[in-house]
Structures are given as C-alpha cells and as structure tokens.
Amino acid sequence: MKTIILHSYKGGTGKTTIALNIAIGFAKKGYKTLAIDADLNAPTFESIFTGLKPKYKFNDLFEMQKKKTKSDADKNAVLKPPTPKDLPVKSLIHENLDLIFANSKPQFGVGLLSMDKNFHVEALKRLYNAKSEFEKLGYDYLIIDTSPSLNLASINSIIIADASLIVLRPNKYGIAGTTFLLKELYSMLGTVKRKDYIVFNQIVVGTPDKLVTQWQKHFKKRLGVETVGTIHCNCGIALNMLFGNLIVEDDAENEFLVAIDKIVKKLHHDLKN
Numbered sequence: 001m002k003t004i005i006l007h008s009y010k011g012g013t014g015k016t017t018i019a020l021n022i023a024i025g026f027a028k029k030g031y032k033t034l035a036i037d038a039d040l041n042a043p044t045f046e047s048i049f050t051g052l053k054p055k056y057k058f059n060d061l062f063e064m065q066k067k068k069t070k071s072d073a074d075k076n077a078v079l080k081p082p083t084p085k086d087l088p089v090k091s092l093i094h095e096n097l098d099l100i101f102a103n104s105k106p107q108f109g110v111g112l113l114s115m116d117k118n119f120h121v122e123a124l125k126r127l128y129n130a131k132s133e134f135e136k137l138g139y140d141y142l143i144i145d146t147s148p149s150l151n152l153a154s155i156n157s158i159i160i161a162d163a164s165l166i167v168l169r170p171n172k173y174g175i176a177g178t179t180f181l182l183k184e185l186y187s188m189l190g191t192v193k194r195k196d197y198i199v200f201n202q203i204v205v206g207t208p209d210k211l212v213t214q215w216q217k218h219f220k221k222r223l224g225v226e227t228v229g230t231i232h233c234n235c236g237i238a239l240n241m242l243f244g245n246l247i248v249e250d251d252a253e254n255e256f257l258v259a260i261d262k263i264v265k266k267l268h269h270d271l272k273n
C-alpha cells in the first residue's frame with residue numbers, strides 16, 4: 001500500500017478537490033483506495049457525501065480517553081474506542097473507493113489540534129498502526145487530505161506518507177508561503193524517503209507560461225521538488241462546488257481531469273518500488 005498526502009501552506013488551494021479526484025482516478029484504474037478526511041479544522045467529506053453516516057470518524061482513532069454517552073438510558077455505557085478497520089465506509093460512487101470522515105465538533109479534535117508533543121507522539125504511533133491495519137484490509141492507495149499550514153497533526157500524516165502533493169495557487173504569496181513550508185518541513189524532518197511534488201492549481205487564465213516555468217524551476221532548483229501538475233482556474237469546478245460536488249465528471253477534454261490522470265500515472269510509476 002502507498003500513502004499519498006495532500007498538503008498546502010494556505011487553505012482553499014484545491015487540496016480536497018484534487019485529493020478526491022485522484023482517489024477516484026486510482027479507484028477507476030482498479031486499485032482499492034481509501035481517502036481520509038484529515039482536515040480537522042475544516043472537514044469537507046461530511047458536506048459532500050451527505051448520504052453517508054459513518055459510525056466512527058478519523059478523530060476517534062486518537063481519543064485518549066473513553067467517552068461516555070450522554071443519554072440517560074446509557075449514561076454509564078462506555079463507547080469502545082474503534083479499531084482502524086471500523087472506520088472506512090463505502091463511497092457509493094465507485095466500488096473501489098472507501099472513505100473516512102473527520103469530525104467537525106471541536107471537542108473531538110482538542111488533542112489533535114493542540115501543540116502538545118506528548119499527545120502527538122502517541123497519535124503518531126496510532127497512525128502507524130492504522131496504516132498497517134489499512135494495508136491488511138487490502139487497500140492499494142491511502143489518500144490523506146490534511147489541514148493547511150505546519151501543525152502537528154498534519155506533520156504526523158506527512159511522516160507516514162510515501163509521497164506528498166503540495167498544492168498552491170501560483171501568486172507571489174503562494175510561492176513564498178510554500179517555499180517557507182517546504183524549508184521548515186525539511187529542517188524539521190531532515191531528508192526522508194518521501195517523494196514531494198508541487199501542484200500549481202487555479203492558475204489564473206492569462207498568467208504568462210514563462211512565469212509558471214520560472215516558478216517550477218524555483219522549486220526544483222532551490223528545494224529539489226518536482227512539479228507534477230499545472231491546472232488553470234476552471235469555473236466549472238467552482239460551479240460544481242456550489243452544489244457540494246467536488247467530483248469532476250468524466251470528460252476527456254477537461255484540462256483538470258487530464259492533469260489528474262497525469263498525476264495518478266506519475267505517482268503510480270514513481271511509487272512502484
């Protein structure tokens with residue numbers, strides 16, 4: 001099983017859109033795929049897959065204390081903490097795609113959203129354990145959609161990943177922020193085996209190609225990070241989202257899907273060994 005994480009310096013760059021469409025891309029190629037909403041600050045799966053009601057969510061894996069239910073009838077009942085295999089639910093959009101939701105209620109993310117290092121050391125152990133359990137369940141790809149910026153929960157997900165897609169909107173701010181993010185990551189984690197890639201998303205139509213090439217060179221030369229996707233602003237995608245739909249319908253001409261397919265093939269190729 002290979003683990004791919006989507007990350008960014010800022011929110012709104014298109015991580016979730018790209019994460020889900022890549023997950024479907026792998027599923028359509030016949031790979032059993034599990035997409036995890038690990039954006040605890042702003043969970044998205046619950047507002048996209050409104051018909052699905054998972055019993056457990058990603059946060060539940062990290063509950064350090066057993067929770068008591070509130071209703072009078074079972075005041076003393078103790079909820080058993082779930083094991084990783086209890087979390088995935090069928091996506092119902094493709095038989096090879098399963099999902100894990102995040103819980104948006106802040107009390108479930110208190111530990112995960114904190115900067116408590118001891119908590120996160122334990123959380124990292126649980127994450128490694130979950131990863132090996134997901135592998136046992138037969139998943140070929142694990143796609144983790146994180147929350148932006150350098151926070152300990154996202155860093156833990158990055159630590160367990162084989163590859164990361166760092167998504168940014170190309171403008172001065174996006175370039176500077178992403179450069180900072182990568183430098184910090186490398187100084188914190190050192191040189192690791194993970195493969196990192198840049199995806200330029202929402203490139204404003206009219207941006208000179210020369211500029212995009214310059215930005216690509218910047219990341220390659222300064223940080224050794226390759227670009228795997230350059231995707232323009234596409235109002236169809238934004239319009240879809242108006243109706244809570246992040247899945248881009250099959251269309252061979254669609255630049256976004258062409259880019260997604262290229263990324264899926266590249267990741268599959270680079271992560272083979």
Ligand SMILES: Nc1ncnc2c1ncn2[C@@H]1O[C@H](COP(=O)(O)OP(=O)(O)O)[C@@H](O)[C@H]1O
Pocket residue numbers: 008010011012013014015016017018201202203231232233234235237238239240241256
């Ligand atoms: N290439 C694109 N062109 C136009 N809109 C996009 C594109 N990619 C993403 N979006 C839109 O940008 C918004 C933020 O995307 P989202 O995937 O939720 O970002 P993030 O997960 O990084 O916060 C959504 O409304 C989405 O539809």
Ligand SMILES: [Mg+2]
Pocket residue numbers: 015016017039044145
């Ligand atoms: Mg998101």
